[in-house]
Amino acid sequence: MTTSTFAPIVAQFRLGKVFATPAALTALETAKVSHWDLIRRHARGDWGEVNESDRRENYDAMAYGLRILSSYALPTCERVWVITEADRSATTLLLPEDY
Known part of the structure; x- marks a missing residue:
């Protein structure tokens, strides 16, 4: 996985603990995309595709405490989802087939 310059995550909502499935980590490593870059985008309200x-x-989920979903296309044409749970206890990076 490529490393990116560390920048603090300025979140629009709480992320909770951050998790990733093994398949998502492999896809990110293959695509040379940092998981932190996707987490940062998700936290800022850049939901991707x-x-x-x-x-x-x-946007409703941010206001009413519901699940938040982002979807990002990788250079390898795989897709990674980032989901923050409704109770804001956890945010997970996963492939759609991991869901």
């Missing part, structure tokens, strides 16, 4: 309905749901 989600449709307009999911985008609106994420």
